[in-house]
Amino acid sequence: xxxxxxxxxxxxxxxxxxxxxxxxxxxxxxxxxxxxxxxxxxxxxxxxxxxxxxxxxxxxxxxxxxxxxxxxxxxxxxxxxxxxxxxxxxxxxxxxxxxxxxxxxxxxxxxxxx
Amino acid sequence: xxxxxxxxxxxxxxxxxxxxxxxxxxxxxxxxxxxxxxxxxxxxxxxxxxxxxxxxxxxxxxxxxxxxxxxxxxxxxxxxxxxxxxxxxxxxxxxxxxxxxxxxxxxxxxxxxx
Numbered sequence: 001x002x003x004x005x006x007x008x009x010x011x012x013x014x015x016x017x018x019x020x021x022x023x024x025x026x027x028x029x030x031x032x033x034x035x036x037x038x039x040x041x042x043x044x045x046x047x048x049x050x051x052x053x054x055x056x057x058x059x060x061x062x063x064x065x066x067x068x069x070x071x072x073x074x075x076x077x078x079x080x081x082x083x084x085x086x087x088x089x090x091x092x093x094x095x096x097x098x099x100x101x102x103x104x105x106x107x108x109x110x111x112x113x114x
Numbered sequence: 115x116x117x118x119x120x121x122x123x124x125x126x127x128x129x130x131x132x133x134x135x136x137x138x139x140x141x142x143x144x145x146x147x148x149x150x151x152x153x154x155x156x157x158x159x160x161x162x163x164x165x166x167x168x169x170x171x172x173x174x175x176x177x178x179x180x181x182x183x184x185x186x187x188x189x190x191x192x193x194x195x196x197x198x199x200x201x202x203x204x205x206x207x208x209x210x211x212x213x214x215x216x217x218x219x220x221x222x223x224x225x226x227x228x
Contacts, residue, residue, distance in 0.1 A: 004157075033216070035218075041221075042203065042218050042219065042220045042221045043158070043203065043205075043217075043218040045216050045217055045218075048216065091157050091158075093157070098207075099207040099208060099216065100145075100146060100207065101146070102148060102160040102163065103150075103158075103160070103205075104160075105157030105158050105159065106157055107155075107156060107157050108156075108157050
């Protein structure tokens with residue numbers, strides 16, 4: 001079956017521009033997670049959704065970051081007024097239940113802010 | 115607040131060797147202990163996982179052992195191959211609590227020499 005997909009796969013943007021990153025989770029998965037991974041580093045947890053609800057947004061790095069999920073499916077991570085330090089790979093994952101099951105990861109979106 | 119401590123940070127072994135990667139955790143409210151494998155340019159993928167009702171689980175050349183009293187679980191790779199060269203993460207999800215506690219270990223970069 002189809003796995004988690006993310007788009008775009010690569011995004012180059014100028015400092016100060018807004019970007020939207022999209023995640024299509026596995027159908028039926030209640031939980032959806034966003035992570036950020038800088039080059040050669042571990043995964044930094046950003047936010048998770050249970051259904052359309054994000055119970056805790058405190059993991060987002062700044063108020064320039066926001067995320068939403070609609071219809072219990074697609075999620076969008078938006079970064080406003082991008083900065084060079086936002087450059088990283090943004091990974092999305094989904095699982096049947098939050099905090100209980102294997103996470104299935106997408107291939108990631110590589111964001112480069114110039 | 116760091117929930118898991120992974121070691122070593124990097125590991126180099128000869129083909130056929132048995133690399134061992136450890137993950138120590140602080141929070142006792144975990145009931146699922148997974149190891150993820152990540153190849154360059156790809157998202158992490160579940161390699162093997164264990165529930166705390168067993169002390170060891172073997173899948174092919176990969177074994178996960180769990181020591182509840184020591185709050186530690188380990189990954190052993192038998193007869194390691196160059197294709198096992200990847201980064202490995204432990205990532206026990208909390209049963210409940212703040213989403214900020216959903217952290218991956220810092221990662222272990224394994225290199226298996228031919």
